[in-house]
Amino acid sequence: MADTIAMEVARYQPGEDGAPTMARYDVPLRKDWVVLDGLNYIKDEIDGTVTFRWSCRMGICGSCGMTVNGEPKLTCATFLTDYAPGPVRVEPLANFPVIRDLVVDIDDFLDKLSEVKPWIVRDEAPLSAGEYLQTPEQLEEYRQYSMCINCMLCYSACPVYGLDPEFVGPAAIALAQRYNLDSRDEGAAERLDVLIHPEGLWACTFVGDCTRVCPKHVDPAGAIQRYKLTAALDTLKHYVLPRGGR
Amino acid sequence: MSVRQTATAVRGRYQPRISLWWWLTKPSYLLFVLRELSSVFIAWFIVFLLLFVRAVYQGEGQYERFLDFAANPFVVFVNLVALAFVLLHTVTWFVLTPQALPLHLRGRRVPGGLIIASQYVGWLVVSAFVFWLVVGW
Numbered sequence: 001m002a003d004t005i006a007m008e009v010a011r012y013q014p015g016e017d018g019a020p021t022m023a024r025y026d027v028p029l030r031k032d033w034v035v036l037d038g039l040n041y042i043k044d045e046i047d048g049t050v051t052f053r054w055s056c057r058m059g060i061c062g063s064c065g066m067t068v069n070g071e072p073k074l075t076c077a078t079f080l081t082d083y084a085p086g087p088v089r090v091e092p093l094a095n096f097p098v099i100r101d102l103v104v105d106i107d108d109f110l111d112k113l114s115e116v117k118p119w120i121v122r123d124e125a126p127l128s129a130g131e132y133l134q135t136p137e138q139l140e141e142y143r144q145y146s147m148c149i150n151c152m153l154c155y156s157a158c159p160v161y162g163l164d165p166e167f168v169g170p171a172a173i174a175l176a177q178r179y180n181l182d183s184r185d186e187g188a189a190e191r192l193d194v195l196i197h198p199e200g201l202w203a204c205t206f207v208g209d210c211t212r213v214c215p216k217h218v219d220p221a222g223a224i225q226r227y228k229l230t231a232a233l234d235t236l237k238h239y240v241l242p243r244g245g246r
Numbered sequence: 247m248s249v250r251q252t253a254t255a256v257r258g259r260y261q262p263r264i265s266l267w268w269w270l271t272k273p274s275y276l277l278f279v280l281r282e283l284s285s286v287f288i289a290w291f292i293v294f295l296l297l298f299v300r301a302v303y304q305g306e307g308q309y310e311r312f313l314d315f316a317a318n319p320f321v322v323f324v325n326l327v328a329l330a331f332v333l334l335h336t337v338t339w340f341v342l343t344p345q346a347l348p349l350h351l352r353g354r355r356v357p358g359g360l361i362i363a364s365q366y367v368g369w370l371v372v373s374a375f376v377f378w379l380v381v382g383w
Contacts, residue, residue, distance in 0.1 A: 099259060205278070207274070208278070229346070229347070
């Protein structure tokens with residue numbers, strides 16, 4: 001195995017560069033080093049101005065998502081050796097505006113996330129009523145969708161979001177589904193109102209790449225298709241039983 | 247998407263633009279676009295079948311004329327291409343079904359492979375029926 005591997009890193013200085021350029025750095029190639037280790041080596045040893053987000057380095061925080069050789073990846077879980085002999089091309093997440101180097105503007109995603117009310121909507125019972133109980137089977141209904149870490153790799157992989165930034169997007173819809181399927185939640189109708197418009201559920205054409213790139217196996221594409229079925233049945237019920245359809 | 251694509255910097259942010267050829271950048275995107283395109287050929291097969299039914303309804307002369315039309319090398323070529331797309335359409339949607347329609351039996355999720363396999367069995371049964379209808383054995 002070679003001692004080093006070349007990393008091509010996208011550099012963009014706001015106000016100075018019209019578009020990102022690629023800079024090349026040689027970093028040590030170690031068996032246990034991930035792309036994020038390579039970036040930290042560059043920042044610590046070669047060029048302190050390289051800017052990127054990271055926090056937990058263990059696939060939990062969802063901060064270090066970047067495009068590695070054209071694929072959206074968590075850089076803390078992507079080993080350099082898998083790209084030997086290199087070079088490894090590291091670019092910011094696609095489909096998002098770039099603030100600087102590898103840092104993207106995530107405001108649009110955060111706005112969309114809050115739109116779908118990703119929390120338990122319920123008329124508060126007094127504390128004396130005790131906890132909301134749930135069986136393991138009820139937990140299993142939504143557990144898969146609760147694994148989302150908001151890393152936005154799915155948005156980066158989604159051509160629909162790239163072409164139409166109004167699209168609510170994979171993770172937000174999967175998280176809406178996570179709460180809809182939760183036996184303790186009563187907010188499904190409120191979320192449906194947000195998601196039933198043309199930029200919601202129906203903008204998804206089932207490309208399926210969101211599911212393929214998801215590091216937590218959430219399957220947002222599956223969640224959206226299931227939600228479409230729910231929405232269609234709900235609309236049908238609304239016509240058949242206009243007074244008590246929901 | 248590559249950052250080398252043309253773009254404009256808006257208020258200090260670099261706003262990447264998706265290329266018109268985005269669907270050629272990944273095999274999964276290309277497969278998706280081909281799957282979407284396959285619906286055109288599904289529509290063609292339906293039109294072809296309706297023309298066939300009409301010809302049968304209009305009597306032997308029209309039926310013979312339809313057979314001549316169907317035997318035209320260009321029509322044969324179009325139908326072969328259409329068949330390839332229809333097969334692609336069928337297989338890709340079979341693969342996607344468990345994702346869109348998770349079934350539960352006695353509280354347990356039916357494995358995706360089983361749902362896909364049952365669709366193939368259904369396809370086989372319908373094909374056998376059509377074969378029996380047309381060929382007679």
